[in-house]
Each structure stands twice: as structure tokens, then as C-alpha cells.
Amino acid sequence: MLHRGATIGILGGGQLGRMMAMSAAQLGFRCIGYAPEGDTVAEQVSDDFFANRWDDTAALAAFAAQCDVVTWEFENVPVATAAAVPKDRMFPHPRALETAQDRLAEKRFIEGLGGRPAAYARIDSRSDLDAAVDRLGAPGILKTRRDGYDGKGQWRITSSRDADGLNFPDVPLIYEGFVEFEAEFSVILVRGQDGEIRFWDSACNSHVDGVLSTSSLPAGALIEGQVDEARTLARRVADALGYVGVLTLEFFATREGPIFNEMAPRVHNSGHWTLEGAVTSQFENHIRAVAGLPLGETRTVARAVTMTNIIGKDIATSQGHLAAPDTHLHDYGKAEVRAGRKMGHVTRLER
Known part of the structure; x- marks a missing residue:
């Protein structure tokens, strides 16, 4: 268990790392980021930041030496980069990256655990x-x-x-x-260092041009009837990987049951609603898990929740959302605005 004031390293500098760092600060930890130069918005809320190449071994060694534990916020962090961190300080284990980074290997892995990919x-x-x-x-x-x-x-x-x-x-x-599906949903879990697993409610996900647009709860009867089977597979995946932290599996809800789509070994866009809509958010529980702390309750606290991504130039008018009741805006602080880029999100709760 990490002591108060310990340092958590985060590989990656995007909005997921930003929100993880903010949760870490709430729990009394320092955060240091590491990512190649770019629009690294996590740097804005980190105690320090290494803007170095993924293969810069000297910089990685200096980064790791300052960290009590290290995690990642981006599934395309090179496996060799994560493997350069001492194993007893790297959570999750790099095998999760290795599995998820190759879609062919990922599907074969899922099949080996009894799952059904497309x-x-x-x-x-x-x-x-x-x-x-x-x-x-x-x-x-x-x-x-x-x-x-x-x-x-x-x-x-x-x-x-x-x-x-x-x-x-x-x-x-x-x-x-092609999969004929009625809806899409995610199973998001957190697994502690002791193997305890907790699940958040599954939201119904809607995409536009391949980008998640909204995640909403309740997800509807079709999805709710398939969540148990999907959770069984997700638990097998987490246990097989010896996973520590937040893990996401995406599914298609079909007439024949849940079809696995892909795995994300990290906190996930479809779980952003948990910041206000659950007792403990996915970001806080990820930090709790990698720090060896007790996991927080994952219960949904509202009758209905909708998370909507703010894409591209829509960020310019995003503050207008705040006129609606029980609405929460998250601006990721990205300087460059471009079409299709996730600039923030807004969550609305109905109590």
C-alpha cells in the first residue's frame, strides 16, 4: 500500500492521464507523466513531466526511479517501454498491453477463454x-x-x-x-492487487463516424439481459492477465447474446460518466488499485446518466451545457481543435 505523498508515474499524456492525475491528487499522491512531445494535457495537472521518446532508455530509467508505482493511460504505449519499469512497480502487467495491441492475438486470447468475437x-x-x-x-x-x-x-x-x-x-x-447487433455496450471493471473485482453498471454506447458520441444509463432491457454473460468473460480476462486496475471490454448486444468487440486495458471513454454518476469513479478506483488501497464502491448514484463527448469545434460553446440542471462539464484543456478530436465531455444526471 502506497503511503501518503507517494509518487505515481503515468505513461501517456492525454485526457485519461489528466483525469487519473486529478484523482491521484485527491488521494494525496503526486503524479509524474511520461510521453513524447505533443499536446500532453496531463502535464497541466502533473507534478512533473518527462517529454521524451518511448525508447529513450536513460529518460525512462530516470522517470521510473522517481516513481513508487507506474501505470499507463494509453493502450498503444510500447510493450518494451512498460517492460523497462521494474515488474514490482508496473501495474497492470505489460502482458495486458501485449495482448490488446494485436487484434488477432486479442481475439484468439478471448476465444481461449470461451468468449465469442466477431x-x-x-x-x-x-x-x-x-x-x-x-x-x-x-x-x-x-x-x-x-x-x-x-x-x-x-x-x-x-x-x-x-x-x-x-x-x-x-x-x-x-x-x-459484419455483426448484426441491436446495441453496443461496455463492461468496465476494476481489479485490486488482492484479486478483488468490482463492476460498474454497463452503459449503452452510441458512435458517430467511429467515435463514441454518448454513453447512457439505464442501458435498456436487451443490454441488461446480456451483462452477466459479458461480465463472466471480463472476469476471466482480468484473472488470466493477473490484471491490476481498470479494464474495459466492449461488446455488441445481438439476438444471440453478447459478441466481443475489443479490449481496452485502461480507463475508458464509456466510463467517464462514473466521475459524477457513481460512488467511486473509474479514475479513482484505478489509482486505488495500483496504489494497493481498498477499492471503492461502484454503485450508480442517479436514476439516469448521459455522458456526451464534445468533439472538435463544439468545445467553443461547451459552457452552454452548464445551464442545464445537474450537468457537469469536463474540458480537457487541449490547445489544438480539429475535426473528430475529443475535446471534453459533459455528463447529465437525473436523480
Whole structure:
């Protein structure tokens, strides 16, 4: 258990790290960030910040030496970077990054635990894609196996002819068959160092152009009827990884039950509602877990909650949301405004 005034290191400098650092300060901890130069908004609320390359071993060693524990806020932190931190101070274990960073490895891992991902095929060539479309059908989604989020690194394939005009990327790919789903939802859990697991309520997620737009509770009867099965898989994943901290699994709610979509080994956008809508937020519970503290209660405190992302130029008028009752604005402090970029979020509660 970390002592008051201990230092928590965070790999990554985005809004998730920013909100983690704010929760850490509330619990009496210092935070030091580490990320390559850029619009690192976590730096604004950190006690110190290392703006160095992921492969700068000297800087990483200096960073780790100042930290009592280290975590991450971004699933694309290189595994080698996380592995450079002494194992007894790195939470979660880097194996979680290694599993989640390759979509093919992730789906095979999920299948090994009894989960059901969308039908998929490994793609290493144009002929592989043609064969996958023939076998799995179309429409489907061609994705890079590594990197890519918020709709990036993805191409919708409606027939094999779609690939004719595609500048076929020279990276490992995966083709996923189309899933007929009624809704999308997330299972978000926190697992402590002692193996205790707690779940937040699952929200119904709506996306626009591949980016999460809203997460809302209650999620509806369809999702609520599939949450138990999805939680069973999420618990298996967390236990298999020896996970410590907040872990998110995304699902499609279908007529045949929950279909696994992807895993995020971190706090998650669809859990931002927990800042005001739960007894203990995902950010505070992540800090509690990596610090070895008792986990907080995850119960929802309102009759209904809606979290809406503020995208791009909409941040300019975001303060107008505050005229509504029981509404909470979170501006991430990003200097550069561009289309599709998450600039903040707003949460509305109905008591």
C-alpha cells in the first residue's frame, strides 16, 4: 500500500492521464507523466513531466526511479517501454498491453477463454482479403492489427471490389465479418492487487463516424439481459492477465447474446460518466488499485446518466451545457481543435 505523498508515474499524456492525475491528487499522491512531445494535457495537472521518446532508455530509467508505482493511460504505449519499469512497480502487467495491441492475438486470447468475437480472418495479402470476403461475406471491416482507435486504421468492405481502389497498407491486417447487433455496450471493471473485482453498471454506447458520441444509463432491457454473460468473460480476462486496475471490454448486444468487440486495458471513454454518476469513479478506483488501497464502491448514484463527448469545434460553446440542471462539464484543456478530436465531455444526471 502506497503511503501518503507517494509518487505515481503515468505513461501517456492525454485526457485519461489528466483525469487519473486529478484523482491521484485527491488521494494525496503526486503524479509524474511520461510521453513524447505533443499536446500532453496531463502535464497541466502533473507534478512533473518527462517529454521524451518511448525508447529513450536513460529518460525512462530516470522517470521510473522517481516513481513508487507506474501505470499507463494509453493502450498503444510500447510493450518494451512498460517492460523497462521494474515488474514490482508496473501495474497492470505489460502482458495486458501485449495482448490488446494485436487484434488477432486479442481475439484468439478471448476465444481461449470461451468468449465469442466477431468472425475474423488474418490478412497478409490482397488474396487473403479476397478469400476472407468469400468465406465470411460482406460487408465487413478491414482493420490494421496494431494501432488505430476511434475509427482510424479501418476500411469498410462491402464487396471484394472495394479493395480494388484501396491503397493496400503494408502492415498486418485483420478482416472482421459484419455483426448484426441491436446495441453496443461496455463492461468496465476494476481489479485490486488482492484479486478483488468490482463492476460498474454497463452503459449503452452510441458512435458517430467511429467515435463514441454518448454513453447512457439505464442501458435498456436487451443490454441488461446480456451483462452477466459479458461480465463472466471480463472476469476471466482480468484473472488470466493477473490484471491490476481498470479494464474495459466492449461488446455488441445481438439476438444471440453478447459478441466481443475489443479490449481496452485502461480507463475508458464509456466510463467517464462514473466521475459524477457513481460512488467511486473509474479514475479513482484505478489509482486505488495500483496504489494497493481498498477499492471503492461502484454503485450508480442517479436514476439516469448521459455522458456526451464534445468533439472538435463544439468545445467553443461547451459552457452552454452548464445551464442545464445537474450537468457537469469536463474540458480537457487541449490547445489544438480539429475535426473528430475529443475535446471534453459533459455528463447529465437525473436523480
